[in-house]
């Protein structure tokens with residue numbers, strides 16, 4: 141590397157940024173005194189630096205902190221809402237009334253009701269047969285006994301479970 | 303950027319918003335101005351700034367104080383700003399606002415004001431010709447006054463790469479300035 145190239149390399153980096161050691165700094169300064177080409181480069185770099193020095197920091201918009209604070213609070217609230225843990229989710233998987241379970245339960249209850257109705261009906265029929273025989277003797281009206289048949293449903297179901 | 307007391311960092315890491323506001327006060331000017339220079343638009347700079355502080359807040363606990371807090375903030379800022387710049391479309395990038403130029407003008411000196419505004423517009427136009435990496439390096443050095451070691455930490459690059467980038471960026475700016483000396487920007 142020629143001397144000028146070496147100096148220009150330093151000029152555009154360490155020397156210009158005051159990051160070079162005292163020895164390097166001195167050798168650049170001595171070279172600049174006697175070399176106009178390198179001196180010209182230094183002046184151009186100084187002019188470029190002036191452009192940057194004119195760039196003053198812009199004030200941060202006043203509302204920005206409020207926005208950030210709100211965003212943080214919103215995020216905290218989101219985090220505080222409990223997310224189900226793995227145990228919780230396992231429990232739900234086993235015990236939650238999923239559609240299939242609900243359907244099975246409903247079908248089972250319908251079966252129970254029908255069975256109870258059939259049972260009650262059979263009992264009533266035998267009772268009615270006895271009543272008819274009695275009515276035949278005592279002359280009672282059968283139609284008055286219809287309400288009794290319906291009320292008796294509850295008893296039928298209870299009996300089914302017993 | 304001023305140093306931040308360890309107890310403020312600790313209280314912020316524990317979730318104290320008042321302590322976090324102290325961090326914001328000490329660092330937001332750096333974050334916002336670097337974001338503004340890199341993205342070249344105040345709406346983008348606000349978005350980047352908010353993003354940076356949300357990242358700082360979220361990660362303060364895991365930061366662990368292994369490295370300097372300042373370097374950590376530099377790095378988050380630079381990464382977020384460059385990513386934002388890359389993601390924004392070419393069209394958006396060219397939509398530049400000059401608020402930053404106008405607001406920094408000295409009072410009562412119109413002729414200097416115009417000169418300054420011209421030179422700032424010119425600087426922005428010149429910086430835009432550089433890659434975001436070279437541009438960021440130069441902004442950190444010339445405007446924010448970071449040392450080579452600090453820039454290396456901020457950009458996560460070796461010291462020698464810092465000097466090479468600065469040198470290339472300066473050469474490119476000089477070449478641009480000479481190539482189009484009278485062209486308005």
Ligand SMILES: [Zn+2]
Nearest residue numbers: 144175177178
């Ligand atoms: Zn020379």
